[in-house]
Amino acid sequence: MNDIRRSILWVIFGFSLILLWDQWQVHHGQPPTFFPSSAPRPAATAPAANASGGQTSVPQPSVPSATPPGEAPQAAAPIPRQRHVVRTDVLELTFDSEGATLVGARLLKHATETGKALRQSFTPLQLLVDDSQRLYVAQSGLIGEGRPAPTHKTPMRLVSPAVSGPIELADGQERLELVFESDPVEGLVLRKRIGLQRGSYVLDVQHEIVNQGSVPARVRPYQQLLRDGLGAGSETPFYTTFTGPAVYSSEGKYQKIEFADLDKGRVDIQRQARDGWVAMVQHYFFSAWLLPEGEERENYARKVDNLYAVGQIGPVLTLAPGATQTRSARLVVGPQEEKVLQRLAPGLELVKDYGWLTILAKPLYWLLEKIHGLVGNWGWAIVLLVVLIKAAFYWLNASAYRSMAKMKAISPRIMEMRERLKDKPQLMQQEMMRLYREEKVNPLGGCLPILIQIPVFIALYWVLLASVEMRNAPWIGWIEDLSSPDPYFVLPLVMTLTTVVQTALNPLPPDPLQAKLMWLMPLVFSVMFFFFPAGLVLYWIVNNVLTIAQQAYINHTMGVPLKLYWPKFK
Numbered sequence: 221m222n223d224i225r226r227s228i229l230w231v232i233f234g235f236s237l238i239l240l241w242d243q244w245q246v247h248h249g250q251p252p253t254f255f256p257s258s259a260p261r262p263a264a265t266a267p268a269a270n271a272s273g274g275q276t277s278v279p280q281p282s283v284p285s286a287t288p289p290g291e292a293p294q295a296a297a298p299i300p301r302q303r304h305v306v307r308t309d310v311l312e313l314t315f316d317s318e319g320a321t322l323v324g325a326r327l328l329k330h331a332t333e334t335g336k337a338l339r340q341s342f343t344p345l346q347l348l349v350d351d352s353q354r355l356y357v358a359q360s361g362l363i364g365e366g367r368p369a370p371t372h373k374t375p376m377r378l379v380s381p382a383v384s385g386p387i388e389l390a391d392g393q394e395r396l397e398l399v400f401e402s403d404p405v406e407g408l409v410l411r412k413r414i415g416l417q418r419g420s421y422v423l424d425v426q427h428e429i430v431n432q433g434s435v436p437a438r439v440r441p442y443q444q445l446l447r448d449g450l451g452a453g454s455e456t457p458f459y460t461t462f463t464g465p466a467v468y469s470s471e472g473k474y475q476k477i478e479f480a481d482l483d484k485g486r487v488d489i490q491r492q493a494r495d496g497w498v499a500m501v502q503h504y505f506f507s508a509w510l511l512p513e514g515e516e517r518e519n520y521a522r523k524v525d526n527l528y529a530v531g532q533i534g535p536v537l538t539l540a541p542g543a544t545q546t547r548s549a550r551l552v553v554g555p556q557e558e559k560v561l562q563r564l565a566p567g568l569e570l571v572k573d574y575g576w577l578t579i580l581a582k583p584l585y586w587l588l589e590k591i592h593g594l595v596g597n598w599g600w601a602i603v604l605l606v607v608l609i610k611a612a613f614y615w616l617n618a619s620a621y622r623s624m625a626k627m628k629a630i631s632p633r634i635m636e637m638r639e640r641l642k643d644k645p646q647l648m649q650q651e652m653m654r655l656y657r658e659e660k661v662n663p664l665g666g667c668l669p670i671l672i673q674i675p676v677f678i679a680l681y682w683v684l685l686a687s688v689e690m691r692n693a694p695w696i697g698w699i700e701d702l703s704s705p706d707p708y709f710v711l712p713l714v715m716t717l718t719t720v721v722q723t724a725l726n727p728l729p730p731d732p733l734q735a736k737l738m739w740l741m742p743l744v745f746s747v748m749f750f751f752f753p754a755g756l757v758l759y760w761i762v763n764n765v766l767t768i769a770q771q772a773y774i775n776h777t778m779g780v781p782l783k784l785y786w787p788k789f790k
Contacts, residue, residue: 299375319372320400322358323350335701356447365438370410376400407433421554431539443509444531452502461503465530469496474570482523504688580679599695606762702755716746718764
């Protein structure tokens with residue numbers, strides 16, 4: 221039993237070292253050694269490029285400095301380029317009059333600072349941005365078939381509300397609407413109506429297309445998100461979260477696209493769809509374009525220069541002279557609040573990435589959220605959730621600990637047998653199996669029940685790592701942010717102590733070298749926890765304490781003396 225358990229632990233230990241080394245390489249700016257697709261892309265600059273126009277089937281996602289082809293008359297259009305700031309109770313948005321592009325979004329309820337720094341100042345988190353250091357914007361426009369059309373580079377004027385300076389949602393006002401309008405581009409006028417609601421991170425966007433020309437026009441509306449390749453900035457040396465484009469449809473399901481794959485031109489997504497959305501995802505926050513269900517769209521993702529774009533192109537619209545057509549879309553810019561995401565669109569909650577254990581993580585988050593509703597503190601909710609999980613697995617754990625206790629009781633006889641028959645390995649193996657049968661000990665009885673529980677605790681790990689609710693959520697005393705490491709390292713030290721005690725409850729291997737190496741495992745893992753968010757460390761501490769208590773209780777009921785096995789280092 222001990223040999224099997226040690227083999228499993230060595231496999232886990234070796235794989236953990238591989239993961240640690242890989243993430244250490246990424247953290248220090250080196251290419252990852254083992255898992256290149258998981259590495260965030262280094263910082264990118266954004267050189268100028270031309271926008272698409274005319275017959276192009278997919279608009280070129282870019283940050284152009286030149287005028288799009290076919291729009292030369294607009295270069296001298298009397299529309300000054302301006303930026304308009306709009307403020308609601310949860311968002312501060314900045315629109316560029318060039319294409320009515322959303323070039324800035326600050327989340328007023330979420331701070332840039334975390335933990336102790338938040339007490340000194342509160343700066344709203346900047347999600348969308350367009351400055352000399354970063355670029356992350358939301359664009360939309362038209363693709364003309366056989367003729368130019370207004371794009372995200374076309375100058376537009378704000379026609380409503382007719383105010384100068386910042387535009388604010390007044391007290392008692394529930395909705396605010398902006399209207400941008402372009403001058404005619406060969407007879408085509410694009411009017412964008414953008415609606416904002418109190419307490420909402422959703423922008424209702426209507427593209428009103430007017431054909432003022434004398435001949436029919438065919439256009440396709442498009443929406444896209446464009447950003448650089450910088451990471452979210454919330455990673456540690458030992459774990460990273462996904463940053464990049466994502467596409468969802470009922471046929472293709474949720475598809476993430478790594479920046480590294482876009483660098484190589486490897487994009488495998490569901491391109492033609494009648495539902496779904498496109499998004500830019502990062503740790504805790506995201507942006508997404510949502511089209512109405514049932515409307516045809518063409519999804520795309522690509523790299524242009526050092527920027528990355530994901531978008532959708534709508535169906536072909538034919539406008540007779542004097543005709544007007546309207547197409548609606550929604551733009552979401554905000555935190556990954558799971559309950560809100562589920563209400564907005566099918567599958568949108570998947571931007572909150574739980575990895576391959578989503579099927580277990582979602583019910584765990586549901587239970588965690590319910591407990592929080594009762595206790596009002598995310599730290600205590602974590603404690604109670606771990607208690608409930610341990611209670612649910614009590615009998616399974618009890619079976620494992622009884623098997624361990626039996627192994628502990630016969631451990632002296634096994635060690636004596638190994639010493640006596642060390643030169644006769646075949647005979648020693650036969651005698652050990654005979655002893656197991658006589659004492660009714662299952663060598664795998666202590667391992668399998670524990671292995672069954674591992675996916676549950678990994679899923680809970682990702683729930684705590686991915687939930688924006690943990691960000692700047694206090695627990696007690698000095699723990700002011702469960703998403704940040706303990707500033708005084710108290711929790712990691714307690715976690716190390718509990719791990720050492722848990723290890724000491726098991727008999728030492730007869731081989732002195734194995735015994736020493738086995739004791740290195742809690743120390744190596746403890747180094748990782750010094751960099752982990754406090755909420756994750758709290759979860760492991762509670763799990764360790766409950767495991768120690770249950771193991772001690774089982775030993776007591778079986779008459780096995782409570783003894784700690786300490787290594788003798790020479």
